[in-house]
Amino acid sequence: MTLLETPTPSREAAPRHRPGAGLAAGLVLLLGVLLVVCFFSITLGSRGVGVPTIWKAFTDFDPGSASETVIREMRVPRTLIGVLAGAALGLSGTILQGVTRNPLADPGIMGINAGAAAFIVFGIMILGVQGVIGYVWLAFAGAGTATVVVYGVASFGREGATPVKLALAGAAVTAVLSSLTSAIVMTNVDALNELRFWQVGSLAGRYMPVLWQTAPFILVGLVIAMLTGRALNGLALGEDLALALGQRLRLTRFVMFATVAVLCGAATAACGPIVFVGLVVPHLARFICGPDYRWILPYALVLTPIVLLVADIVGRVAVSPGELQVGVVLGVFGAPAFIALVRYRNLAEL
Amino acid sequence: MSYVRRAAGGAIAALLAATALAGCGTSASSDDGAKGSGPWSFVSGNGKTVKLDQTPKRIIASGAEAAALISFGIKPVGIYASTTIKDDPNLKGLDLSGITILGETWGEIDVEKAAALKPDLIVADWWPAEKAYSGLESGVKASSKKLADLAPIVGVAQGDSIEALAQGYEKLAASLGADVDDPKIAADKKAFETAKAAFKKAVAAKPGLSVLAVSPSDDVLYVANPKYAPELLDFQRWGLDVINPDKPDKGFPYWENLSWENADKYQPDLLLIDDRAYASTLKQGEKQPTWNNIKAANAKAYAPWPAYWMHTYGEYAEQLTQLTAAITKADDTRA
Numbered sequence: 001m002t003l004l005e006t007p008t009p010s011r012e013a014a015p016r017h018r019p020g021a022g023l024a025a026g027l028v029l030l031l032g033v034l035l036v037v038c039f040f041s042i043t044l045g046s047r048g049v050g051v052p053t054i055w056k057a058f059t060d061f062d063p064g065s066a067s068e069t070v071i072r073e074m075r076v077p078r079t080l081i082g083v084l085a086g087a088a089l090g091l092s093g094t095i096l097q098g099v100t101r102n103p104l105a106d107p108g109i110m111g112i113n114a115g116a117a118a119f120i121v122f123g124i125m126i127l128g129v130q131g132v133i134g135y136v137w138l139a140f141a142g143a144g145t146a147t148v149v150v151y152g153v154a155s156f157g158r159e160g161a162t163p164v165k166l167a168l169a170g171a172a173v174t175a176v177l178s179s180l181t182s183a184i185v186m187t188n189v190d191a192l193n194e195l196r197f198w199q200v201g202s203l204a205g206r207y208m209p210v211l212w213q214t215a216p217f218i219l220v221g222l223v224i225a226m227l228t229g230r231a232l233n234g235l236a237l238g239e240d241l242a243l244a245l246g247q248r249l250r251l252t253r254f255v256m257f258a259t260v261a262v263l264c265g266a267a268t269a270a271c272g273p274i275v276f277v278g279l280v281v282p283h284l285a286r287f288i289c290g291p292d293y294r295w296i297l298p299y300a301l302v303l304t305p306i307v308l309l310v311a312d313i314v315g316r317v318a319v320s321p322g323e324l325q326v327g328v329v330l331g332v333f334g335a336p337a338f339i340a341l342v343r344y345r346n347l348a349e350l
Numbered sequence: 351m352s353y354v355r356r357a358a359g360g361a362i363a364a365l366l367a368a369t370a371l372a373g374c375g376t377s378a379s380s381d382d383g384a385k386g387s388g389p390w391s392f393v394s395g396n397g398k399t400v401k402l403d404q405t406p407k408r409i410i411a412s413g414a415e416a417a418a419l420i421s422f423g424i425k426p427v428g429i430y431a432s433t434t435i436k437d438d439p440n441l442k443g444l445d446l447s448g449i450t451i452l453g454e455t456w457g458e459i460d461v462e463k464a465a466a467l468k469p470d471l472i473v474a475d476w477w478p479a480e481k482a483y484s485g486l487e488s489g490v491k492a493s494s495k496k497l498a499d500l501a502p503i504v505g506v507a508q509g510d511s512i513e514a515l516a517q518g519y520e521k522l523a524a525s526l527g528a529d530v531d532d533p534k535i536a537a538d539k540k541a542f543e544t545a546k547a548a549f550k551k552a553v554a555a556k557p558g559l560s561v562l563a564v565s566p567s568d569d570v571l572y573v574a575n576p577k578y579a580p581e582l583l584d585f586q587r588w589g590l591d592v593i594n595p596d597k598p599d600k601g602f603p604y605w606e607n608l609s610w611e612n613a614d615k616y617q618p619d620l621l622l623i624d625d626r627a628y629a630s631t632l633k634q635g636e637k638q639p640t641w642n643n644i645k646a647a648n649a650k651a652y653a654p655w656p657a658y659w660m661h662t663y664g665e666y667a668e669q670l671t672q673l674t675a676a677i678t679k680a681d682d683t684r685a
Binding site (some may be wrong): 074138 | 568569608611614639640642643
């Protein structure tokens, strides 16, 4: 009798440990946090605007009202650019670290920021380009070109673009492009004045035109990036195993680098070189999710905009009525955060 | 933000540097300076008297001050400008042959070149709010400030009126041996009086017209504080309602700094735009979403503001005539 009362030990019925459920709940929670952060990003600023006015700005917009203009034309684009650029930087950092299996990989190492800056300077000097719209395309083209060059240089030789060769090629290309940029900037005051817009990442002063110019690239890049989880998992096992699992390594790497170039180029064009989030947040996501890129990617997608927007809000509030650029805030908080991560977790695990 | 940005801001600020405690007045007293080559003296803008055994002949001057001296026929041996010569509102178009250019960027003066010119006098405006001469303000490179060691410096104070500033430079030129009774100079003065009368008349015809002087930048809308802008004080004296900002920056009182979110704080009928780089300055404003929430901007009621650079009656006559036309055209919606 007692036997009947004992539950049958069945594999199916046993409560399996399912990390997915907890992670999914965590992701939903983070989405909620992101929404809250967006709300504050729209309500806080150097001008006090009440919630009813904010509501009216969306439901019954009056372009003659300065408060409504501030909400719709300044804070909303700033917030949306923050979300998009944050997501783009987070995912490109995740992919770069995964594909190069280099825990310190970020857009800086790949020469992407240097490429964007160099193209902007060339554009001002040689093509006489002026205005944000022109710079957006130049920065984008520069980021793409730098990525192609770095990947091309690293691909020479039998094994193709290995992590070590990529890091070396990235450092070399960064050095070349930065010295060219400096040489031009030192001799041309106009170029220097225009470039300062891109020297520290900022979400201020970026309005709707910048959003429209960069959003399509970022959205397409984000969709492709979210689909790379399986391939990244394969690469994480090492090249030989990935090959054995049937991955076409060259094609995989090419698609991933192209995606990173689009994401980083567009994000840099939108708000300038923003450091640390692309490097740190993927580690944070990995810390929460473990090694499965199919979870790391969505976590990075949501976590990075949260970090970026919080830093932006801190910058707005900290030195009111002035503002600190988000790039500066991230530098200040990002460095200790990164050191903490390194101390608590063995980065060589990648 | 980055070093570069602050430096640029400082340069703008300093460029924008205009000054003068109201009521401080200019200081060229009536009896300074004897003509000829004998002992020479001049009461400078800071109130100190500079005395020399000989009337100075080899003069280095800051850009606008140099233009003023040239208008009286006195040619400096060297000029340091705060922007490129072709963009300088005072220097562009002048015959500068034989004059050594010692700098074309604010805060940078080639002192080695200046020393080679063996100057016996340096002429630069005195800015009471900064307690410094043009080219020697805080923010200028230390190496450039060594200019002050080469020769004594004199200049007229950027006081409460451009008229007084023009008179001061006329006195200085006379002491240096210029013929200030030249018919050209008399004609300029007459043109100025005519332009001033026309300006007053146009202002009187628009009693409700309010005006705001601004310098838009990427980050901030700078609103001019008339208290430290002699030409704006002149306009107020002549009846024009130039708005006084209520919270000028404490450290640099030439401006109230408005974030673009608060750009609509003042609602003038006419905007005077800093004309030291008129087109690009205006463009900085026009790309801001809140620009059109300023009534005058929405109506495209703009006029150039000759910001902090005028030193002569001739220039003033020209600028006043331009401004009179803009005032006549503007709608005074409050009337």
